[in-house]
Amino acid sequence: MGQAFNQEFKTEAEHRAFITAQGIMPLGFRAGSTRFEFTPAEVTKPAKMNLTVIAADVPTADFAAVFTRNAVAGAPILIGRERLNSPTLAAIVINNKISNVGTTTGVADAEAVCAAAAAALGIPTSAVLPASTGVIGWKLPRQAIIDALPHAIAALSATSFAPAAQAIMTTDLYPKARTAAVGQGRITGIAKGAGMIEPNMATMLGFVITDLAVPRTELRAILSRVVDATFNAISIDSDTSTSDMVVAMSSGKVPCADLGAFETALTVVCAGLAEDVVRNGEGVHHVMRVSVKGVANPAWAKAIGKAIVNSPLVKTAICGNDPNVGRLLAAIGKTIGANDWPLNPREAQVSMGGHVLFSKGAFVLSPDLEDKLRAYLEATELYRSAGTPDGLFHPPVHFPPHDRCVEIEVAWPAANVDQAITIVGADLSHEYVTENADYRS
Amino acid sequence: MGQAFNQEFKTEAEHRAFITAQGIMPLGFRAGSTRFEFTPAEVTKPAKMNLTVIAADVPTADFAAVFTRNAVAGAPILIGRERLNSPTLAAIVINNKISNVGTTTGVADAEAVCAAAAAALGIPTSAVLPASTGVIGWKLPRQAIIDALPHAIAALSATSFAPAAQAIMTTDLYPKARTAAVGQGRITGIAKGAGMIEPNMATMLGFVITDLAVPRTELRAILSRVVDATFNAISIDSDTSTSDMVVAMSSGKVPCADLGAFETALTVVCAGLAEDVVRNGEGVHHVMRVSVKGVANPAWAKAIGKAIVNSPLVKTAICGNDPNVGRLLAAIGKTIGANDWPLNPREAQVSMGGHVLFSKGAFVLSPDLEDKLRAYLEATELYRSAGTPDGLFHPPVHFPPHDRCVEIEVAWPAANVDQAITIVGADLSHEYVTENADYRS
Numbered sequence: 001m002g003q004a005f006n007q008e009f010k011t012e013a014e015h016r017a018f019i020t021a022q023g024i025m026p027l028g029f030r031a032g033s034t035r036f037e038f039t040p041a042e043v044t045k046p047a048k049m050n051l052t053v054i055a056a057d058v059p060t061a062d063f064a065a066v067f068t069r070n071a072v073a074g075a076p077i078l079i080g081r082e083r084l085n086s087p088t089l090a091a092i093v094i095n096n097k098i099s100n101v102g103t104t105t106g107v108a109d110a111e112a113v114c115a116a117a118a119a120a121l122g123i124p125t126s127a128v129l130p131a132s133t134g135v136i137g138w139k140l141p142r143q144a145i146i147d148a149l150p151h152a153i154a155a156l157s158a159t160s161f162a163p164a165a166q167a168i169m170t171t172d173l174y175p176k177a178r179t180a181a182v183g184q185g186r187i188t189g190i191a192k193g194a195g196m197i198e199p200n201m202a203t204m205l206g207f208v209i210t211d212l213a214v215p216r217t218e219l220r221a222i223l224s225r226v227v228d229a230t231f232n233a234i235s236i237d238s239d240t241s242t243s244d245m246v247v248a249m250s251s252g253k254v255p256c257a258d259l260g261a262f263e264t265a266l267t268v269v270c271a272g273l274a275e276d277v278v279r280n281g282e283g284v285h286h287v288m289r290v291s292v293k294g295v296a297n298p299a300w301a302k303a304i305g306k307a308i309v310n311s312p313l314v315k316t317a318i319c320g321n322d323p324n325v326g327r328l329l330a331a332i333g334k335t336i337g338a339n340d341w342p343l344n345p346r347e348a349q350v351s352m353g354g355h356v357l358f359s360k361g362a363f364v365l366s367p368d369l370e371d372k373l374r375a376y377l378e379a380t381e382l383y384r385s386a387g388t389p390d391g392l393f394h395p396p397v398h399f400p401p402h403d404r405c406v407e408i409e410v411a412w413p414a415a416n417v418d419q420a421i422t423i424v425g426a427d428l429s430h431e432y433v434t435e436n437a438d439y440r441s
Numbered sequence: 442m443g444q445a446f447n448q449e450f451k452t453e454a455e456h457r458a459f460i461t462a463q464g465i466m467p468l469g470f471r472a473g474s475t476r477f478e479f480t481p482a483e484v485t486k487p488a489k490m491n492l493t494v495i496a497a498d499v500p501t502a503d504f505a506a507v508f509t510r511n512a513v514a515g516a517p518i519l520i521g522r523e524r525l526n527s528p529t530l531a532a533i534v535i536n537n538k539i540s541n542v543g544t545t546t547g548v549a550d551a552e553a554v555c556a557a558a559a560a561a562l563g564i565p566t567s568a569v570l571p572a573s574t575g576v577i578g579w580k581l582p583r584q585a586i587i588d589a590l591p592h593a594i595a596a597l598s599a600t601s602f603a604p605a606a607q608a609i610m611t612t613d614l615y616p617k618a619r620t621a622a623v624g625q626g627r628i629t630g631i632a633k634g635a636g637m638i639e640p641n642m643a644t645m646l647g648f649v650i651t652d653l654a655v656p657r658t659e660l661r662a663i664l665s666r667v668v669d670a671t672f673n674a675i676s677i678d679s680d681t682s683t684s685d686m687v688v689a690m691s692s693g694k695v696p697c698a699d700l701g702a703f704e705t706a707l708t709v710v711c712a713g714l715a716e717d718v719v720r721n722g723e724g725v726h727h728v729m730r731v732s733v734k735g736v737a738n739p740a741w742a743k744a745i746g747k748a749i750v751n752s753p754l755v756k757t758a759i760c761g762n763d764p765n766v767g768r769l770l771a772a773i774g775k776t777i778g779a780n781d782w783p784l785n786p787r788e789a790q791v792s793m794g795g796h797v798l799f800s801k802g803a804f805v806l807s808p809d810l811e812d813k814l815r816a817y818l819e820a821t822e823l824y825r826s827a828g829t830p831d832g833l834f835h836p837p838v839h840f841p842p843h844d845r846c847v848e849i850e851v852a853w854p855a856a857n858v859d860q861a862i863t864i865v866g867a868d869l870s871h872e873y874v875t876e877n878a879d880y881r882s
Contacts, residue, residue: 042806042807042808042811043808043811044808068778069778069779070771070774070775070778071773071774071775071777071778071782071784071785071786072770072771072773072774072777072778072786072787073774073778099767101767101770101771102767102770102799102802102803102804103803103804104802104803135765135767136765136767136768136770136771137766137767137770137799137804137806138767138806195754196754196768196771237753237754238751238752238753239752239753239754239768239771239772239775240771240774240775240778240779241771242767242770242771242774310679311679311680312678312679312680312753312869312873312877313636313637313678313680313877316873316874316876316877316878317877317878319874319878320877320878320879322878324576325578326540326542326543326576326577326578326579326683327577327637327680329513329542329543329577329578329683330511330513330542330577330637330680330681330682330683331680332512332513333511333512333513333514333681333683334511334512334680334681336512336513337509337510337511337512337513337514337681338510338681341512343512344512345512345513346513358543358578361543361545362543362544362545363543363544363578365483365578365579366483367483367484367485370483370484385832386832387828387831387832389830390828391826391827391828391834391871392828393832427878428753428874428878429874429878430832430871430874430875430878432753432757432874433757433760433869433870433871433873433874434871435757436753436754436757436758436761437757437758437760437761437763437868437869437870437871438761
């Protein structure tokens with residue numbers, strides 16, 4: 001997953017130009033947004049909400065979606081699972097700020113919003129999919145959203161998907177869009193998500209649209225496989241959201257001659273977006289890409305990779321450019337030991353940035369290697385912490401300066417198993433704590 | 442686990458007096474420590490090490506130990522598992538700073554230290570148990586330890602166990618000791634550990650000594666049960682160490698008339714130490730005690746409790762005194778959903794500090810409840826973050842100001858299952874990040 005594009009961005013403007021270039025709208029779609037203020041019922045402070053509509057010019061039978069496996073699913077997820085049986089999908093209505101989870105009126109609120117959008121667009125309510133992201137437990141401001149809908153619909157435009165990528169953000173620092181061409185057609189996806197990210201089905205809101213004609217059945221099978229290898233292989237903080245979804249829609253405007261090429265291109269788009277989500281994760285200074293090789297059982301390999309990227313001690317060491325590599329082995333051993341798997345960590349070879357750290361049952365550490373690893377971690381750092389006098393930390397950039405990862409490999413060379421799993425995760429920094437503890441929701 | 446003692450400590454001196462009072466030495470034991478400087482082979486900066494010896498006056502057959510389940514086990518763990526077959530145990534040699542894990546000479550180094558201690562004490566090497574804590578991957582400074590041993594042995598004293606509780610610390614802010622009397626006899630335990638704490642067998646070094654005569658077989662069965670309900674039910678950062686161990690030794694000086702009373706007292710000692718370890722965890726501002734009720738399968742109940750205390754988003758919200766309670770339900774749902782358990786989170790009742798937050802499928806939130814929960818979180822806070830101008834965070838106290846917990850209850854009232862599991866965990870703060878990222882090992 002996630003081949004490096006070897007991109008560096010010197011300024012936010014450079015990155016915005018990249019997003020604009022990636023936001024090419026496939027034929028047959030429009031998107032529009034609006035922003036408004038309201039006061040949630042549960043607190044006294046006003047809040048701002050973005051409302052975004054993605055619309056197909058013609059309702060399409062060819063759509064697919066995957067949803068969170070969190071057993072506490074939001075109202076949009078409950079409705080979305082039903083929508084999979086709808087004959088067609090024509091629009092997606094997305095709000096940020098409130099995720100519409102765990103309230104008595106959640107499903108009715110979301111259906112009322114869908115009905116209002118359907119009436120305005122002249123389509124059936126069953127062809128409208130709701131999507132929400134934000135605080136869990138608060139009521140959706142139904143009437144305020146319905147009042148705002150005409151503004152979002154009036155803004156619908158086929159010019160670019162990039163403004164929608166911007167509008168669906170919450171704590172994201174910058175928008176995420178990826179595109180790929182297949183023959184004369186195109187796949188373009190946007191995603192949001194920066195915290196509560198260990199998707200178990202999809203990440204917190206991903207929308208992929210294509211003009212390539214891929215029938216519903218094939219689209220659903222392909223999306224499921226692609227999401228499993230991309231969005232489901234990332235973790236920022238091990239917290240699986242209640243509201244994750246990835247939706248794919250085809251307008252069918254361009255014939256698709258090669259489903260294999262479509263799947264490859266969709267994988268490129270989703271892997272890029274998934275890695276973007278991690279790189280823009282709350283407080284992320286380093287993206288870790290862990291490759292686990294030589295483990296016959298892919299679930300075990302995935303668990304080992306996840307254990308590394310989710311270990312707070314590995315995460316904080318990486319954050320501090322500290323080659324405290326014993327923590328890598330502790331994370332591997334913790335997982336194998338807790339599950340009693342017949343895998344011997346002493347037979348593993350562990351490397352970082354191509355430098356072997358552990359081999360033949362022992363660490364191979366030295367002051368020289370320590371210096372090399374520290375330099376490698378510094379080179380893969382996105383930014384350095386800078387605290388403010390009040391003890392708060394704010395990321396100093398609103399764009400990703402580069403797309404380098406901390407490459408970690410865990411291999412069982414003697415296993416003679418030709419299988420590799422890649423997990424992408426992130427470090428843990430003061431900025432994560434500031435984002436999630438120092439501000440009140 | 443861990444009934445509150447309702448203790449408040451206004452000063453470090455008050456807490457030290459408490460530790461001294463808890464450090465009563467049972468009959469038949471002595472302990473002594475020394476401190477020395479050395480330079481690890483893997484770096485260029487000198488380091489300091491504490492060496493502690495715990496000695497029984499007479500070698501005893503009645504000892505028990507439980508060890509980490511991390512598949513990457515340190516040399517002391519490998520040796521300790523063998524020592525369980527020794528006819529007697531007479532001494533424990535403990536070093537901090539280096540955990541003696543993953544080096545080619547680890548077992549030989551530890552055995553050489555044991556042999557030197559055995560020679561000095563006039564006991565067999567097989568009666569000496571090694572224990573190490575600290576950096577993973579570094580070589581034990583064998584000769585420096587052997588040179589320091591006579592000083593630790595010269596310091597052996599039966600006055601108090603409290604100095605040993607101080608000497609075995611690493612990043613701990615203060616020593617941890619707990620005692621309980623049973624008839625004329627006594628159980629006293631000490632523990633260290635502040636990070637890499639989600640014990641899966643024992644916590645990072647706990648030593649319990651008693652003068653009550655409990656035979657080896659019974660002692661081992663009792664210790665296993667007690668550790669499972671105490672040390673194995675805590676988590677600071679979900680990282681299971683490579684070096685965890687809890688050892689119990691009986692001098693047999695006092696007859697034990699009631700093994701049930703002994704087990705109860707041992708549970709009080711171990712529960713107190715386990716909760717102390719969490720309260721003194723790296724950067725801990727709040728101790729969370731999660732009670733899961735009405736789940737028939739104790740493993741599921743334990744996993745739900747662990748999911749809450751290990752969720753970075755729950756941890757950071759609690760740290761910030763932010764009643765962002767939707768994250769509690771997300772953590773519960775994540776675990777149930779990922780495992781496909783037939784448990785409906787919508788039927789759960791969730792409360793914090795006695796305030797019901799979620800009941801009958803929906804949150805019951807209001808500005809008034811928000812204020813109450815915030816006040817409750819402030820009352821259970823150990824200290825507030827205070828950043829320094831250089832952006833670093835240091836805990837402002839070296840003692841626990843109180844022993845209050847954030848009490849969280851997750852219950853399935855309709856399940857008619859009379860089972861409760863308690864998990865003790867901690868929040869996640871800037872001080873944790875500073876401890877683990879901002880300093881170089």
